[in-house]
Amino acid sequence: MDTRDVLHTRRHERGAIRPVVIAIIAVFVLLAVGAWFLIIKPHQELVMADAGGHPSTPVSTATRTLPPPPANVAAMDVNQLLAEARTAMNEQRYLAPAGNNAFEFYLRVLEKDPGNKVASDALRETFPFAATSAEQSINSRDFNEAQRQIDLLAKADPTNFTLTILRSKLDAQRKTLDKQQQDAADQQKAQQLAAQKAAAAKAAADQLAEQQKAQLAAEQPKAQPSRTAQHSSQPSSEAGNSAAAGAVGGDAGQTSDAVLLKAVGARYPATAMRERQEGWVLVSFTIDPNGRTSDIKVVDAQPRRVFDRAAIDAVQRYQFTPAKKDGVAVATVKQQKIEFKL
Known part of the structure; x- marks a missing residue:
């Protein structure tokens, strides 16, 4: 046979096969489309109708009054429960309120009829x-309601991985709220402590001011007789210039006690403040001729060794006008009681 005839025959056979393949593919496509419209889609519509509508319909934000729960759910039969479930689905009451939601109705249907396909498909x-x-309940921090809804979901599909995500998010939100509450409590406690410290410092300053006032009041009667004696010793009328010179000489040789110029309030020990302790410290110290304090010692204290350091630190920063004897500054020893009160 001629080679050209062979090639022509093969081309003719390949051309005949192609329409057959195309026809087969077209048949499969038509079968798939027919199955979708005739079997799959009607089944989905039936399930959605039994479930009360498509669940993806957005929830209305308008406030609506929820219907009261059925009077006797336990006595309802399967058809009545399915009707209540469809109503709940229409109103998008999937999980709430408790006792009157679609999931609870469908779960009761499965309790009465474990193989009920409508209820199982609707739940899935x-x-x-x-x-x-x-x-949404978790995000609004309604944790008890969120826990109830998660438990209800677990009854419908206990192995669903979404439950793990929801439980983790609920736990994280609870921890976040606990931390925020603890931070707020700590901040309030810190503010209270700061207010207590400020009040203690003010009370110490007021106490020190009262002590200085009492000390000055006690020293005034001592200075009054000295001034009276100086006035009575002056000549009556003859030697004005001699009287003035005598007065100058008297001032140069006067004797006086040390006078407090600057006082510093004692810092309240933090430990004593936390434990709400009060007390006092009696200190003895030397006032040097330069008006500074030295040789500070605790004579007595109540309670012991609680406020000693604070009292010593305060006295170290006192400044005095030194005592004078015959007009010359001299060292003197003084005692002072420092009280600590809240």
């Missing part, structure tokens, strides 16, 4: 949207 297909409702 509505699960993601109900999980979103539980997540």
Whole structure:
């Protein structure tokens, strides 16, 4: 046979096969489309109708009055429970309120009729949207309600991984709220402690001012007789210039006690403040001719060794006008009681 005839025959056979393949593919496509419209889609519509509508319909933000729960749910039969479930689905009551929601009705249907396909399909297909409702409860920090809804979801599908995510988020939100509450409590406690410290410092300053006032009042009667004696010793009328010179000489040779110029309030020990302790310290110290304090010692204290350091530190910063004897500054020893009160 001629080679050209062979090639022509093969081309003719390949051309005949192509329409057959195309026809087969077209048949499969038509079967798939027919199956979708005739079997799959009607089944989905039936399930959605039994479930009360498509669950992806957005929830209205308008406030609505929820219907009261059925009077006797336990006595309802399967058809009545499915009707209540459809109503709840229409009103998008997937998980709430408790006792009157679609999930609880469907679960009761499965208790009465474990193989009920309508209830099982509705729970499975509505699960993601109900999980979103539980997540909204978590975000609004209604933790008890969120826990109830998660438990209800677990009854419908205990192995669903979404439950793990919801539980983790609920735990994290609870910890966040606990931390915020603890931070607020710590801040309030710190403010109270600062106010107590300020009040203690003010009380110490007021006490020191009262002590200085009492000390000055006690020293005034001592100085009064000296001034009276000086006036009475002056000549009556003859030697004005001699009287003035005598007065100058008297001032140069006067004797006086040390006078406090600058006092510093004692710092309240932090430990004593926390334990609400009060007390006093009696200190003895030397006032040097330069008006500084030295040789500070604790004579007595109540309670012991609680306020000693604070009292010594305060006295170290005192400044005095030194005592004078015959007009010359001299060292003197003095005692002072420092009280610590809250």
